[in-house]
Amino acid sequence: MRFLPVFLDLKAGPVVLIGAGELLRTKLRVLAAAGARIRVHAIDGSRELGGLDGKDAAQIEFIATDPLVADLSGVIAVVCAGAGDVGVAMSIRAKALGLPVNVMDDPEHSSFIFPAIVDRGDVVVAVGTGGTSPVVARRVREKIEALLPARIGELAEFIGGFRKSVNERIAEFPLRRRFWERVIDGSIGASVLAGRKGEAETALKAISDPSEFARADKPEGSVALVGAGPGDPDLLTIKALRALQDADIVFHDELVSPEILDRIRRDTTRVAVGRRVGKPGIGQDAINRRMIEAAQSGQRVVRLKGGDPFVFGRGGEEVEALRAAGIAYSIIPGITAGLGGAADFEVPLTYRHEATRITFLTAHKARDAETVDWSTLTDTRMTVVVYMGMTAAPAVRAGLFAAGRSPETPVGVFARVTRPDAQGAIGTLRDLPELVRQVSGGPAILIIGDVVRHAGSLHRQNATTNPAQIISDLLDAAE
Numbered sequence: 001m002r003f004l005p006v007f008l009d010l011k012a013g014p015v016v017l018i019g020a021g022e023l024l025r026t027k028l029r030v031l032a033a034a035g036a037r038i039r040v041h042a043i044d045g046s047r048e049l050g051g052l053d054g055k056d057a058a059q060i061e062f063i064a065t066d067p068l069v070a071d072l073s074g075v076i077a078v079v080c081a082g083a084g085d086v087g088v089a090m091s092i093r094a095k096a097l098g099l100p101v102n103v104m105d106d107p108e109h110s111s112f113i114f115p116a117i118v119d120r121g122d123v124v125v126a127v128g129t130g131g132t133s134p135v136v137a138r139r140v141r142e143k144i145e146a147l148l149p150a151r152i153g154e155l156a157e158f159i160g161g162f163r164k165s166v167n168e169r170i171a172e173f174p175l176r177r178r179f180w181e182r183v184i185d186g187s188i189g190a191s192v193l194a195g196r197k198g199e200a201e202t203a204l205k206a207i208s209d210p211s212e213f214a215r216a217d218k219p220e221g222s223v224a225l226v227g228a229g230p231g232d233p234d235l236l237t238i239k240a241l242r243a244l245q246d247a248d249i250v251f252h253d254e255l256v257s258p259e260i261l262d263r264i265r266r267d268t269t270r271v272a273v274g275r276r277v278g279k280p281g282i283g284q285d286a287i288n289r290r291m292i293e294a295a296q297s298g299q300r301v302v303r304l305k306g307g308d309p310f311v312f313g314r315g316g317e318e319v320e321a322l323r324a325a326g327i328a329y330s331i332i333p334g335i336t337a338g339l340g341g342a343a344d345f346e347v348p349l350t351y352r353h354e355a356t357r358i359t360f361l362t363a364h365k366a367r368d369a370e371t372v373d374w375s376t377l378t379d380t381r382m383t384v385v386v387y388m389g390m391t392a393a394p395a396v397r398a399g400l401f402a403a404g405r406s407p408e409t410p411v412g413v414f415a416r417v418t419r420p421d422a423q424g425a426i427g428t429l430r431d432l433p434e435l436v437r438q439v440s441g442g443p444a445i446l447i448i449g450d451v452v453r454h455a456g457s458l459h460r461q462n463a464t465t466n467p468a469q470i471i472s473d474l475l476d477a478a479e
């Protein structure tokens with residue numbers, strides 16, 4: 001390491017910026033955004049602010065004097081961007097005065113370099129590559145951006161606000177550290193990160209004995225109900241990914257794809273719960289009980305569910321059980337199979353004038369299908385998305401016929417959507433049970449409605465198959 005990352009106090013004095021053109025303005029924006037006072041020597045005489053507004057302009061002073069003879073007393077750093085030979089001369093002058101100097105893209109004449117910055121208020125991350133590759137530094141920064149919760153700066157600020165008063169009440173340093181670790185890792189930290197600062201403040205103020213809180217041998221457990229999406233791991237939300245990385249134990253549905261389970265930290269315990277059709281599994285009460293026990297023992301629990309936890313996922317019941325048990329919890333939505341299938345097979349679920357409503361329904365068994373009030377589904381401008389509808393396909397068809405939907409209504413059966421082995425079959429309502437047989441195995445969703453005509457090609461199955469053509473051929477044949 002040649003360049004040590006340190007943080008410069010911009011309140012200590014002005015920064016001198018020398019150069020011209022877009023390079024100068026880029027550095028001007030960086031420095032202004034950081035809150036620096038800036039003395040600009042524009043070699044080309046331009047006073048262009050590069051999109052900065054009046055508030056920033058108040059920190060910027062244009063100086064006409066030659067920078068090589070200008071007064072540098074009180075200046076905290078010198079930055080040259082697009083300054084040509086003047087940059088090199090300025091570097092020699094600044095070094096002679098013991099002033100930190102940066103000449104853009106010229107590490108040899110720089111005594112400091114600019115890192116790529118992740119700026120979250122009080123939390124700032126600097127990424128450097130010793131001046132070798134700013135592009136690599138930017139890629140690293142993007143990865144860190146994705147990893148850091150958006151409100152991490154607010155968490156730091158929140159703690160900053162209480163640090164003095166709490167520290168005065170805990171004498172021993174290690175105990176102080178444990179106090180803050182418990183606050184950050186527990187429900188108070190989670191509340192701040194979720195944007196509920198008021199709640200966090202109340203909880204923190206309610207701690208009557210901070211030393212005792214810090215000494216508690218068990219960390220505070222919590223449960224995150226996480227939607228895993230329909231299968232493609234890249235469709236996990238950033239929040240879901242973070243929860244998987246933080247979890248001590250994950251209770252997952254059978255439906256969650258192996259590629260997603262791969263994103264769980266290696267040393268995390270994984271427990272498969274939930275049932276597959278036809279196979280017995282752990283009952284819902286047992287799942288609730290095990291989640292609660294794990295959280296009560298201080299673990300960070302993730303309950304990982306296919307799609308979205310609140311769409312035919314029994315997430316509602318689990319939340320009620322967690323509330324009743326007084327466990328801290330959070331809910332992270334996921335992409336539900338219906339939306340994943342629509343995107344994968346390019347079926348717009350709504351379409352101007354043609355489809356103005358969407359219904360998501362479940363028809364697990366023919367028995368369930370009998371309980372559906374099909375008469376509410378007569379509107380031809382309604383797209384119907386059916387979950388768990390493979391075995392009940394004949395009953396779904398019968399129900400929609402009874403409601404007066406035309407046998408020629410376009411239908412798509414989309415299996416294993418967003419996964420590498422996704423498969424689709426397209427036809428009309430009349431052929432629904434046959435279409436279900438065409439896709440080799442579930443899980444599958446059924447999309448019913450005129451919008452299916454707009455589907456893209458069934459790429460995985462046969463690159464030349466055009467859904468609109470299939471439907472129009474079928475209709476021709478029927479006539």
Ligand code: SAH
Pocket residue numbers: 230231255305306307308309310311312313335336337338341386387388389414415416417418419442443444445446
């Ligand atoms: N909470 C889930 C739904 C669970 S119910 C969600 O929001 O997606 C299980 C049903 O979801 C399956 O029977 C099937 O209809 C549908 N499903 C789940 N994953 C799927 C996938 N990858 N492809 C097609 N359908 C899927």
